[in-house]
Amino acid sequence: MEPQPSQNHHQPVQDYLAFISYRHADNTEEDRQWATWLHQQLEVYDIPADLIGATNLRGERIPERIYPVFRDEISLPADADLSNAVTQALDRSRFLIVLCSPRAVQSHYVNQEILHFKQSGKEERIIAAMICGEPNASVDDAKQENPEDICTQECFPEALQYELGSDGTLDTRKRTEPIAADFRLPDGSEGATNPNTYKRQLLQDGHNKADAERLAQRYEEQLNNAKLKIIAGILGVRLEQLTQRDKFYQLGKARAAARRFRRIAVSMGGLALAATIAGGLAYQQWQRAAEERDRADSLLAQVRKNLDFINYGLRDVMKAYVPTEKRIPLMQLVDGIVEILQQT
Numbered sequence: 001m002e003p004q005p006s007q008n009h010h011q012p013v014q015d016y017l018a019f020i021s022y023r024h025a026d027n028t029e030e031d032r033q034w035a036t037w038l039h040q041q042l043e044v045y046d047i048p049a050d051l052i053g054a055t056n057l058r059g060e061r062i063p064e065r066i067y068p069v070f071r072d073e074i075s076l077p078a079d080a081d082l083s084n085a086v087t088q089a090l091d092r093s094r095f096l097i098v099l100c101s102p103r104a105v106q107s108h109y110v111n112q113e114i115l116h117f118k119q120s121g122k123e124e125r126i127i128a129a130m131i132c133g134e135p136n137a138s139v140d141d142a143k144q145e146n147p148e149d150i151c152t153q154e155c156f157p158e159a160l161q162y163e164l165g166s167d168g169t170l171d172t173r174k175r176t177e178p179i180a181a182d183f184r185l186p187d188g189s190e191g192a193t194n195p196n197t198y199k200r201q202l203l204q205d206g207h208n209k210a211d212a213e214r215l216a217q218r219y220e221e222q223l224n225n226a227k228l229k230i231i232a233g234i235l236g237v238r239l240e241q242l243t244q245r246d247k248f249y250q251l252g253k254a255r256a257a258a259r260r261f262r263r264i265a266v267s268m269g270g271l272a273l274a275a276t277i278a279g280g281l282a283y284q285q286w287q288r289a290a291e292e293r294d295r296a297d298s299l300l301a302q303v304r305k306n307l308d309f310i311n312y313g314l315r316d317v318m319k320a321y322v323p324t325e326k327r328i329p330l331m332q333l334v335d336g337i338v339e340i341l342q343q344t
Contacts, residue, residue: 031194
């Protein structure tokens with residue numbers, strides 16, 4: 001992280017389960033916002049019920065969830081004194097997760113955060129998350145095939161590469177091998193938090209659809225395993241416990257999805273049956289209505305054939321037998337009926 005000076009305000013002190021150290025340049029591109037993605041993945045992870053409250057390999061109680069996780073972009077108020085706030089958050093964090101890339105190597109702040117965490121006596125609680133580049137490439141010529149290629153450049157900041165000496169400084173004679181989760185693509189280049197992004201890249205590079213789907217699925221599994229490796233390190237359990245549990249979890253999700261599909265299918269079948277019955281009834285109603293319309297049309301045709309009688313014969317009959325005072329309103333009524341029938 002790269003803090004900017006600002007006014008100092010007293011903020012409530014909070015303990016964090018983990019602190020994410022990263023270069024902001026590694027958290028800006030769409031589908032490659034690694035710090036944001038990892039932060040969310042850790043805090044929403046559903047810890048297995050049989051592990052909660054149990055004693056882990058370090059003799060500690062396993063928490064109910066991995067929360068809270070410190071990430072400066074959301075964990076600090078806008079007016080905080082970042083240098084002091086970050087130092088305080090490091091001191092109150094149980095684990096440090098370092099997003100490792102050639103860009104992070106160039107960050108003074110990322111290196112200082114690692115160094116401070118080690119100086120706090122928590123060197124064994126640092127987890128590396130490799131998103132681009134090569135670990136230890138700066139001391140291994142075999143890994144530097146093309147120094148201009150970011151994929152072959154060093155991804156471990158200096159403070160991550162060496163042990164801390166008794167004087168509190170890095171001992172460059174003693175290299176370290178931190179727990180490392182690998183989010184990179186097979187060639188060491190930067191992957192993506194969304195496997196579909198990798199799939200689109202493969203298709204653009206000329207892979208056929210089947211190969212692109214297979215490689216994207218393999219990378220999705222790698223993403224998940226790398227995430228579980230970090231979680232296992234934080235919880236202090238064997239990775240196998242989480243990967244096995246995750247397989248059962250995914251199987252359970254698939255079975256639940258199948259059950260939902262069956263319920264939907266049954267519901268759709270019921271709806272289809274109801275629609276068929278309703279359609280049949282509607283067709284019967286339509287047939288009856290059509291028959292009624294046919295009868296009405298037949299009667300109307302017959303009436304029209306007798307319009308001359310209604311218009312003239314009936315007038316003659318009324319003129320001969322109906323008194324004048326009653327005949328006039330009746331004839332007006334007949335005129336109205338005839339006019340309606342002529343327009344129908």
